[in-house]
Amino acid sequence: MKRETIIIKHGRGQNGRAIAFVPLPDGNDSILYQGDLDLLLNDLGLSPFWHYHKLNGVVCYLSKWKRYAPLARVLVGALPATSVTFLDRNKLNLRSDNLAVTAKRRGRAELYDRDGIEPTHDWMRKIIHVDLN
Secondary structure (H helix, E strand, O other): OOEEEEEEEEEOOOOOEEEEEEOOOOEEEEEEHHHHHHHHHHHHHOOOOOOOEEOOOOEEEEOOEEEEHHHHHHOOOOOOEEEEEOOOOOOOOOOHHEEEEEEEEOOOOOHHHHHOOOOOOOHHHHHHEEEEO
């Protein structure tokens, strides 16, 4: 089922940094720092209509390549032949200090995922922002 709107909740983490909760279709929320969300949505033009994949965690649609990619790779700007791991093993926790990029001898990623983004802001009217503070 296609979502018509998305409600992004904004608050503060335990460390005082601004965080955002972006809902997923399965009922869970992904969590990331507000600055990282701004980078993805405003600077890169990525849609916030994300999904959860059992192996890859939160994934986003790369319209230029017509495929999904792990959002963590897009967020950190991971290069090909690298791996992004979740330090706390929670694939919904996309806070940048929870993500580690490591070189892999046999990295599966062959492309720089940010190149697959076709910037668009058509989805902006479908977002509702709620402040939790």
